Amino acid sequence: MKPLQGKIAVVSGASRGAGRGIAFELGSAGATVYVTGRSVQGATTDNRPETIEETAAGVTSRGGKGIAIRCDHTNDNDVRNLFEQIEREHGRIDILVNSIFGGSESSLPAGEGRLFWQRPREHWDAMMVSGPQAYLLTTRYAAPLMTQHRKGLIVNITFFIKDRISGNLYYDLAMNAINRMTMGMAKELKEFNVSAVAVCPGWMRTERVKDSGFGPEDGATETTAYVGRAVAALASDTEVSEISGVAVMVADLAKKYGFTDVDGSQPLPFEG
Numbered sequence: 001m002k003p004l005q006g007k008i009a010v011v012s013g014a015s016r017g018a019g020r021g022i023a024f025e026l027g028s029a030g031a032t033v034y035v036t037g038r039s040v041q042g043a044t045t046d047n048r049p050e051t052i053e054e055t056a057a058g059v060t061s062r063g064g065k066g067i068a069i070r071c072d073h074t075n076d077n078d079v080r081n082l083f084e085q086i087e088r089e090h091g092r093i094d095i096l097v098n099s100i101f102g103g104s105e106s107s108l109p110a111g112e113g114r115l116f117w118q119r120p121r122e123h124w125d126a127m128m129v130s131g132p133q134a135y136l137l138t139t140r141y142a143a144p145l146m147t148q149h150r151k152g153l154i155v156n157i158t159f160f161i162k163d164r165i166s167g168n169l170y171y172d173l174a175m176n177a178i179n180r181m182t183m184g185m186a187k188e189l190k191e192f193n194v195s196a197v198a199v200c201p202g203w204m205r206t207e208r209v210k211d212s213g214f215g216p217e218d219g220a221t222e223t224t225a226y227v228g229r230a231v232a233a234l235a236s237d238t239e240v241s242e243i244s245g246v247a248v249m250v251a252d253l254a255k256k257y258g259f260t261d262v263d264g265s266q267p268l269p270f271e272g
Contacts (some may be wrong), residue, residue: 001030001031001234002028002029002063002231003027003029003030003033003235003236004029004030004064004095004235004236005024005029005030005031005098006030006032007030007031007032007094007095007223008031008034008086008090008093008095009023009026009031009032009033009034009093009094009097009235010034010082010086010092010093010095010096010097010098010138010142011023011026011031011033011034011035011036011097011099012036012037012071012073012096012098012099012100012134012138013036013037013073013098013099013100013101013138014033014035014036014037014052014055015035015038015039015044015045015048015050015052015054015055016039016048016050016163016206016207016208017099017204017206017207017208017224018099018157018175018204018206018224018227018228019035019037019055019097019100019142019157019199020050020055020058021063021097021204021223021224021225021226021228022033022097022099022155022157022224022226022227022228022231023035023055023058023059023066023224023228024055024058024059024062024228025054025058025067025225025228025229025231025232026059026064026095026097026228026232026235027058027060027061027062027063027064027065028062028063028232029063029064029232029235030063030064031064031065031094031235032064032065032067032090033064033065033066033067034054034067034069034082034093034123034241035052035055035056035059035066035067035068035069035107036052036068036069036070036071036073036082037052037070037071037271038070038071038072039051039052039127040052040053040068040070040133041053042161045126047190048207048233050207051068052068052069052070053068055068055184055215055268056068063069063085065189068135069082070084071131072135072217073100073134073245074129074130074133074134074137076137078101078243079137079138079141080141081140081238082141082230083141083175084144084146084158087145091145092146092148093142093145093146093152094144094146094151094152094153094235095121095144095152095231095235096114096138096139096142096152096153096154096155096249097152097154097157097231098134098138098139098154098155098156098157098159100128100130100131100134100135100138101127101130101131102126102130102131102182103126104123106195107125107181109122114168116168116169116170119168119170123170124137124205125168126169127170127171127173128173128174128177128263131174131176131177131178132174132178132181135178136181139154139185141208143189143194145218146189146191146194147194148194148202148229150192150193150194151193151197152192152194153194153195153196153229153230153234153235153240154182154185154189154195154196154197155180155196155197155198155199155235156178156179156181156196156197156198156199157199157200157201158175158178158179158182158198158199158247159175159200159201160175160176160179160198160200161246178198179198179247180262182196182197182198182245182247184190184245185245186207186245190241190244193241194242195240195241195244196245197234197240197242197244197245197246197248198245198246198247198248199227199230199231199234199248199250199268200247200248200249200250201222201224201227201230201246201250202221202222202225202226202249202250202251202267202268202269202270203221203222203270204223204224204227205221205223206221206224209240210233221267221268221270222250222261222267222270223261223262225261225262226250226254226260226261226262226267229252229254229259229260230250230254230257230259231261233256233257233259234253237257249269250269251267251268251269252269254266254267
């Protein structure tokens with residue numbers, strides 16, 4: 001029996017990047033995974049080729065069951081329809097992974113410089129709307145499918161560096177909004193036996209990063225499987241409530257649970 005056999009998971013933003021890596025590892029652990037995002041066959045986003053159908057097929061090929069559902073997680077109707085479908089088909093969800101981020105889309109204007117007052121408003125909107133706002137909207141519809149069964153895990157993909165600004169100011173604010181949101185979710189969900197954990201990967205070798213020519217020697221230390229294994233380990237931990245509300249590095253979870261990246265290594269936390 002695989003550790004997540006029979007579990008129902010939703011991974012948002014799973015057409016590529018961390019979301020795809022997480023969906024694959026949940027599939028390897030036996031879960032049924034609803035793979036959501038905007039990139040579908042014949043209509044992808046951000047000039048990228050990856051699709052949610054490809055991710056769903058990868059989940060199934062790894063031993064789980066992948067179900068691709070197009071969903072714009074900034075759109076209330078899309079999100080409501082997604083969870084209404086899941087409720088009809090399964091009546092519950094066990095794992096929700098929020099993995100959406102609009103701040104790196106190539107359609108954004110370049111702006112006039114690196115400083116916060118030089119950045120166009122579109123940068124703020126992309127990071128905050130396709131980030132904390134989308135996380136909150138998605139979780140609002142997911143939570144009732146967990147609380148009524150008094151069990152579940154919410155994982156919010158994020159980042160932080162203690163006592164320093166992470167990247168630029170807009171990015172730092174978006175990530176820390178997610179971290180504070182996770183803390184608040186954990187507090188309000190505790191009585192329903194639902195946990196919320198903020199998970200922080202390092203610099204991952206995503207499809208976009210690899211296509212840009214970056215490799216391990218440039219500091220891109222992790223594959224997306226590493227964060228996927230972190231989420232699968234959390235979802236398999238019957239004592240996960242002990243770290244509910246906490247923002248934790250993937251590297252620290254690797255030490256706690258004993259998993260490695262695909263090459264057998266345990267990359268250290270990214271401090272860039």
